[in-house]
Every structure is written in structure tokens, then in C-alpha cells.
Amino acid sequence: MAPAPSWPLALRQGVALANFTSWKVGGAAEWLAEPGNQAELVALAAWAQAQAMPLRCIGAGSNLLIADAGLAGLTLCNRRLQGSSLDASTGLVEAEAGEPIPTLARKAARLGLSGLEWAVGIPGTVGGAVVMNAGAQGGCTAEWLKSVRLVDPTRPEAPFDLPAEALEFAYRHSRLQAEAWIVLSARFQLEAGHDPAAITARTSANLHSRTSTQPYQQPSCGSVFRNPEPHKAGQLIEALGLKGLQIGQAQVSPIHANFIVNTGQATAADISALIEEVQRRVMTGRGIALHPEVKRLGFGPGG
Template sequence: MTPSLSQLPGLRQGTDLRAFTTWKVGGPAEWFAEPGSDAELAALAAWAWREGLALRCIGAGSNLLIADAGLAGLTLCNRRLQGASLDGGSGWVEAAAGEPIPTLARKAARAGLSGLEWAVGIPGTVGGAAVMNAGAQGGCTADWLHSVRLLDPARPDQVVELEARDLDLAYRHSRLQEEPWIVLSARFELQPGHDPELVRERTSSNLHSRTSTQPYQQPSCGSVFRNPEPHKAGRLIEELGLKGLRIGDAEVSRIHANFIVNAGEARAADIDALIADVQRRVLERHGIALHPEVKRLGFQR
């Protein structure tokens, strides 16, 4: 049933999702919207729930591979839901789910709050960071996350708040990956009282380290595989001489082997096949199974 556009503003059909993923691949969404407020998001989620439609929420579109056939149901993008409040005295930070995590890291640095310096180069949102327990350069979301506010599509008039200890946070994992909840905001407890200039310097240094060693000039999703500690996924792949390996226009980065880049007009199927090929080669040679960090949507297997 097609809803009234006056009731659900911004709802549209057949939106090309390539523009909403950092890999620049993916087919159309059956239904799509970019809510401008939590109330709009709740109304859209409630409609999808009533109609029995598949429902998913995406942020920056990083760490995400959407099938060429697209996605059934309703896809929500929370990029318009941005903003953060920071208390430089206490260290408390409340950020909307669509706030880019690098933006939040810079705001924290300017306020003299330490804790998010590692996050400046992560191409994601606060909501995505909470769901995936994003991390880099020795830091991760779980180290500083206090709690999250969540929307349950089955009860959109009620906001659920869970503390970090209730989220089963582990390496690139949280309970939120298995639940239908949508993150509205996240609360962090950072360290106050630092010299803003020193925090900015550490933040800038982390960004330079990432941009100088990773393929930031080409479309990618960020790191593709989890590190099978004590090994590093990139090193295992590089040792097999797989930098530059291609399927179609999907290519193992020549800069960092744990990145797959869209070198032109790659399809999601090309990227998916290349991921599987790299997994097979590493398993055959090293006996180590690489597990993707990437969330696959719309694939049949």
C-alpha cells in the first residue's frame, strides 16, 4: 500500500543506492527516505513495520556492500540527523546517530576532550560506529561509549536506552547487529581537561597516518576483513602478492591490501567475488579464515 506523502514526507521509490555507499555500488531501494528528525524516522519505521516490509537504516554507507539487484522494503538514511552537544567540563558528549564520527572527533579535540582521536579517519557515522564497535589505531568505540538511545520499530512511540555494558561489545561486534533497533543517538564519556591544541595535534597525526597509508582517493568501504589476531589481514593478503588483483573493476588496493577499491565501474557482484577469492587464497596458503567486516545487504547467499 502506498502511504500518503503528506504523512511520510520524503518517501520515494527506486532510489539508486550507489550515491549512498562509499563503494559507489548497489541497486535501487524499493522504498527510500532520509528523515530530517527522530519523529520522521519513527513514522517511517512504524509504517514499514505495519506493512511487514524489511527495514534497514544506513548512515555514511561505509562498511556496506549492497547487491546490484537493490533492496526490498524500506531503506532509511540517517545522514540528515546530525548534531552533538559537548560538555568540556565533565567530558560528556551526546551525538546524533547521523553525525559523522570524524566530525565528532574534531569537535571533541577543540573542546579539549580526549578519547576520540583514533576516530578521525573512519568514514562512518556515530550510529554506525556504535553498531559495529568501530575502531582504528588502537582505539575503539567500546572504550568510550556510555549508552545509546534506540528506536524499536514495533513500538515507535517508546525510546529504548541501553548502557554500553548491555550491548555485548566485542571486536567489530555489538548486540545491535542482531536486533531490529535503530540508533537515534549515542552518549560518550571522554576525558576532559586536556589542552585542545595537543588533542588536535594527536587527531591530525592520526588522520595523516591513515591517509598516507590507505587509498583515500578511490571509492572503498574502509577495511574489508577483520584482523585474525595476532595476524593482520592486510599483511596476509600482501604476502600472497594479491595487491592489484582484480575482478572487473574491483581491485585489491595497491596501497593497502586490506582495502578493495572501485577502480572504475565495479559492480557489487565484482566486489563480492573478489572478497571470496581473497578469502579462498588466504585459507589455502595460510590456513586462516578471513572474516569480512563488511555488512552485505540484498545478497542471496
């Protein structure tokens, strides 16, 4: 096992990653660190590069399935990499990668900045929202992102910026899903000059709509499958009578069929098997392929 760096960064060994995912599943990280600023993240990436070890970065763990066997190498969790600046006059917003996207949405609303009202119910970080082109209720990250600051783990000494146009955004997709680059921060261009009370009310209404129709009281990852337009994944699954379908302690939510919940002691293998079973039944019953929007780590090549 590689020696830890000599500088005072908190690296830990054998940390259970179940505590870092919203599904509450996943094996241990060989090494885990939670950098508190961009300089620490870059230094840790450089250490991993020098050790020739795998490097992965996670955020809130809300759209993530980590294998029961855990992850080799260094896992960076950016949830401490928080902070944002918002200009009420221009609508320009800059946020660190670990800033919770609901927090940023509320800050924007209080300043009368419109554009992130949809994001208040998404339990993820700014970095994750950029990578996945997160969206809800008719809005998505790509509509408002201006640019992103990145670090390439193979050249961590040279962080760089890319405009949103270079990220190849599509539905729940960005170029970053195929790259090893790590998001450090993001800039958004929102609409300034709105009534803060009106934007706050709209934001709160969006949150109520999500929490009243989705199983927020149980561990889940949010929506499991992308909507195969013009269909809705949840409607397809429900129409086949799959609400409540269970493998081990992983269950298709009785509240919302596009959610898989951990009913107690589910494993990542349980969840993975249930995802595949739902895919099989929807293909057999409707001839439609469901594609997960969940990011999988530790499941083999590319995962």
C-alpha cells in the same frame, strides 16, 4: 506497492543506492527516506511496520555492500540526522546517529576532550560506529560509549536506552549487529581537561597516518576484513601477492591490501566475488579464515 504516508515526509521510490555507499555500488531501494530528526525516523519506522514491509537503516554507507538487485521495502538513510552536544567540563558528549564520527572527533579535540582521536579517519557515522564497534589506531567505540538510544521497528512508538555494558561489545562486534534495532543517538564519556592544542595535534596526526597509507582517492569501504589476531589481514593478503588482484572492476588496492577499491564501474557482484577469492586464497595459502567486517544487504537470508 504500498502508498506513501500522508504526512510531508520525503519518501522516494526506486532510488539508486550506489549514491549512498562509499563503494559507489548497489541497486535501487524500493522506498528511500532521509529523516531529518528522531521523530521523523520513528514515524517512518511505524509506517513500514504498518505496511509489513522490510526496514533497513544505513548511515554513511562506508562499511556496506548493497546487492546489485537493490533492497525491497523501506531504506532509511540517517545521514541528515546530525547534531551533538559536548560538555567541556564533564566530558559528556551526546550525538545524533547520523553525526559523522570524524566531525565529532574534531569537535571534542577543540574542547580538550580526549578519547576520540582515533576516530578522525573513519568515514562513518556515530550510529554505524556503535553498531560495528568501529576502531582504529588502538582505540574503539566501546571504550568511550556510555549509552545508546534505540528504536525497535516492531514497537517504534517506544524508543529506549541501553547502557554500553548491555551491547556485548567485542572486536568489531556489538549485539546490535544481530538485532533489528535502529540507533537514534549515543552518549560518550570522554576525558575532560586536556590541552585542546595537544588533542587537536594528535587527532590530525592520526588522520595523516591513515590518509597517507590508505587509498582514500578511490571508492572503497575502508578495511574489508577483520584482523585475525595476532595476524593483520592486510599483511596476510600482501604476503600472498594479492595486491592488484582484480575481478571485473573491483581490485585489491595496490596501496593497502585490506582495501578493495572500485576502479571505475565495479558491481556489487564483482566486489563480493573478490572478497570470496581473497578468503579462498588466504585459507589455501595460510590456513587462516578471514572474516569480512563489511555489512552486506540484499544478498539473501540475513543479508
